[in-house]
Amino acid sequence: MLYGVFADVHANLEALAAVLDFFTASRVEGHICCGDVVGYGPDPDECVARVRALKKLVIVCGNHDLAAIGRIDIDWFNHYARTAALWTRGALSNESRAYLERLTARCDRKDFTVVHGTPRRPADEYLLSVALFKNNMSRVGAWPLFCGHSHIPTSFHCTAGGKVELIFPEDRQIVTGEIAPYGIVPVAYNPGSVGQPRDHDKRAACALWNSEARTFRVHRLAYDVAVTQGKIRQVGLPEHLALRLACGQ
Ligand code: ZN
Numbered sequence: 001m002l003y004g005v006f007a008d009v010h011a012n013l014e015a016l017a018a019v020l021d022f023f024t025a026s027r028v029e030g031h032i033c034c035g036d037v038v039g040y041g042p043d044p045d046e047c048v049a050r051v052r053a054l055k056k057l058v059i060v061c062g063n064h065d066l067a068a069i070g071r072i073d074i075d076w077f078n079h080y081a082r083t084a085a086l087w088t089r090g091a092l093s094n095e096s097r098a099y100l101e102r103l104t105a106r107c108d109r110k111d112f113t114v115v116h117g118t119p120r121r122p123a124d125e126y127l128l129s130v131a132l133f134k135n136n137m138s139r140v141g142a143w144p145l146f147c148g149h150s151h152i153p154t155s156f157h158c159t160a161g162g163k164v165e166l167i168f169p170e171d172r173q174i175v176t177g178e179i180a181p182y183g184i185v186p187v188a189y190n191p192g193s194v195g196q197p198r199d200h201d202k203r204a205a206c207a208l209w210n211s212e213a214r215t216f217r218v219h220r221l222a223y224d225v226a227v228t229q230g231k232i233r234q235v236g237l238p239e240h241l242a243l244r245l246a247c248g249q
Contacts, residue, residue, distance in 0.1 A: 001030060001210075002210050003028060003030045003031060003209045003210075004019075004022075004026070004030075004031045004032070004206065004208060005033075005034070005146055005189070005208070005216070006031070006032070006191055006206040007036065007062075007190065007193060008034070008035070008192075009033075009038075009041075009051070009195045010037075010038065010040040010196045011037070011041030011043050011044040011047050011088065012040075012195025013047055014223045014224055014227050015194050016047050016195065016204075017223070018204050018222070020054075023206070029056065031055070031056060032114055033057060033060070034146055034147055034149070034190070035060045035062025035115075036063065036064045038065055038088050038100070039068060039081065040064070040080070040195070041084075042232050042237060044068065044088045044091050045092055048099055049096065058114055060105060060114050061100060061103035062117075062148065063124055064081070064085065064088075067081075067085040067088075068100060069100050079238070080238045080241055083237065083238055087235070087236075087237060105123065106119065108142065109142060110142055111211060112145070113142055113143070113144075113145045113146070115146075117148075118132065118147065119145070126149055126150045127149070127156075127190065128150050128154065130164045130165070133186075137186055145187070145189070147189075151199070154166060154188075164186075189207065189209070191218060192205025192206070193205055196245065198248065199248060203221055203222050204220065204221045204222075206218075206219055225246055229242040229243075229245060
């Protein structure tokens with residue numbers, strides 16, 4: 001089965017539209033969303049509506065989704081994230097808020113697991129080191145594990161010798177699971193961020209996971225960043241949130 005995998009949309013409708021068009025053109029049969037549909041960006045309600053409408057969707061909540069519905073303390077958020085979270089609360093419709101309230105912190109399927117951060121701390125831990133991967137292994141039921149939160153496409157593999165490797169796709173285009181079998185051996189994937197990439201590539205990130213061929217491929221899609229920046233300024237969100245989109249940070 002071919003899945004479209006995505007995370008960290010962050011209320012960026014132009015980036016989300018590019019990703020969903022790509023999924024449609026790729027004829028995906030299911031969708032996996034690793035959380036943070038809202039926060040930072042200017043179109044939270046529209047993005048929730050587009051995500052809600054997806055067929056065969058497995059989705060978890062992220063820390064910014066929780067912030068938008070008042071479920072976590074935002075005192076520890078940085079200034080920009082806090083400002084955006086408070087603005088987002090007022091921009092969500094009752095339907096979108098109710099949808100976010102129904103999301104859970106993890107989803108366990110028979111052939112994969114989904115969280116936003118890590119299984120140990122779904123709302124705030126970044127899976128960005130082999131040590132953290134190992135510390136979380138016992139908390140995963142079915143592999144692979146799909147996660148988001150760092151906004152950086154990454155891949156963890158167990159080699160034949162039992163060693164765990166962390167891979168950042170060098171060409172920022174493609175990661176493949178073919179170099180190590182998975183399903184029974186632990187593998188974790190992060191598709192990067194749709195709406196606020198932080199790997200110095202401004203294009204929207206997403207991935208295709210083929211559960212039979214055992215491949216996970218990261219794709220980067222150009223979208224009109226200037227349109228999103230204009231909306232950020234129009235609604236009065238911090239200028240920094242517009243500028244960072246142009247440099248992928
Ligand atoms: Zn995020």
